[in-house]
Amino acid sequence: MKKKDANINPRTKYYHEKYPRQRQPYPGLDAKMRPVPDCGEESYVGSNRLAGRRALITGGDSGIGRAAAIAYAREGADVAISYLPSEERDARDTARYIEQAGRRAVLIPGDIGDEDFCQRLVTRAHKGLGGLDIIVMNAGYQQYSKDITKLTTDQLVRTFAINVFAMFWMARAAVPLLKPGASIITTSSIQAYQPGKDLVDYASTKAAIVAFTRALAKQLAPRGIRVNSVAPGPIWTALQVAGGRATDSIPEFGMDTPLGRAGQPVELAAVYVLLASDASSYTTAEVYGVTGGNHTM
Ligand code: NAD
Ligand code: MG
Numbered sequence: 001m002k003k004k005d006a007n008i009n010p011r012t013k014y015y016h017e018k019y020p021r022q023r024q025p026y027p028g029l030d031a032k033m034r035p036v037p038d039c040g041e042e043s044y045v046g047s048n049r050l051a052g053r054r055a056l057i058t059g060g061d062s063g064i065g066r067a068a069a070i071a072y073a074r075e076g077a078d079v080a081i082s083y084l085p086s087e088e089r090d091a092r093d094t095a096r097y098i099e100q101a102g103r104r105a106v107l108i109p110g111d112i113g114d115e116d117f118c119q120r121l122v123t124r125a126h127k128g129l130g131g132l133d134i135i136v137m138n139a140g141y142q143q144y145s146k147d148i149t150k151l152t153t154d155q156l157v158r159t160f161a162i163n164v165f166a167m168f169w170m171a172r173a174a175v176p177l178l179k180p181g182a183s184i185i186t187t188s189s190i191q192a193y194q195p196g197k198d199l200v201d202y203a204s205t206k207a208a209i210v211a212f213t214r215a216l217a218k219q220l221a222p223r224g225i226r227v228n229s230v231a232p233g234p235i236w237t238a239l240q241v242a243g244g245r246a247t248d249s250i251p252e253f254g255m256d257t258p259l260g261r262a263g264q265p266v267e268l269a270a271v272y273v274l275l276a277s278d279a280s281s282y283t284t285a286e287v288y289g290v291t292g293g294n295h296t297m
Contacts, residue, residue, distance in 0.1 A: 028238030046074030063237030180224025233291030258293025
């Protein structure tokens with residue numbers, strides 16, 4: 001019998017056609033996207049690499065956060081997810097996958113642009129899971145703006161509050177609860193390294209996330225807590241169709257990368273698992289790019 005070729009071409013492994021033009025109001029829902037992003041629902045297979053651990057994932061309802069949530073549950077972790085109240089439908093879908101993996105799901109809706117909520121979020125996740133070992137700071141806000149003279153202070157403050165200040169508020173609440181071996185993972189972006197002209201505010205927050213990650217990693221190293229970041233390239237998620245980019249640029253999304261297509265959230269899952277797990281015990285203050293070839297340095 002002829003042996004099946006085990007190699008899979010990364011250019012064609014996932015959706016690589018033009019995307020249909022589409023637009024949703026912020027923050028958008030995975031459930032309403034065409035095609036629906038692949039967060040590993042049917043494909044991610046775990047192998048107990050996070051057995052018994054407890055993770056909080058912000059923005060865990062959809063996209064990259066959902067891919068991490070599904071993977072963490074299938075690796076044996078209980079998972080709390082935060083999201084905005086309008087994302088209840090996506091959040092319930094994610095919770096169903098966590099529970100189908102035999103793990104506990106804790107749902108915590110609310111706006112992380114609010115300092116008090118960030119404090120409550122950490123406390124509720126810690127209580128709901130009976131402890132906290134992994135925090136994935138993944139929620140993010142991206143609205144494109146072509147002209148800095150038209151960038152409103154409202155948008156500027158909101159982008160920094162959700163993408164940057166929330167990390168400080170959550171870390172401040174969480175660090176006293178974390179034990180040696182805990183792992184914090186932030187989500188930065190290729191935009192920190194190769195900022196686009198329509199994302200001046202967003203790209204600036206993503207560069208701030210890189211500095212936050214590296215500085216906090218050094219501050220927490222003496223306590224045995226690791227802090228790392230994942231820097232995605234163009235990934236097919238609701239963020240992109242809910243004002244993250246001009247609708248006209250949706251069809252060609254990701255096609256300008258060396259691999260010739262946008263990534264799917266599931267293609268980041270293994271990296272979030274690795275950085276959370278004890279297998280990366282000597283890795284801290286690092287940024288792991290998953291960019292389709294537009295490297296971060
Ligand atoms: P997504 O829309 O699926 O996830 C973002 C999540 O952020 C939302 O689901 C929402 O729950 C959460 N969020 C937004 N505003 C919030 C608020 N005020 N309060 C609480 N939660 C809020 O999109 P995604 O692409 O999976 O985004 C995840 C992360 O990845 C973000 O930090 C984003 O900046 C980053 N990222 C995405 C891409 C990409 O191409 N999609 C590229 C680089 C970095
Ligand atoms: Mg969402």
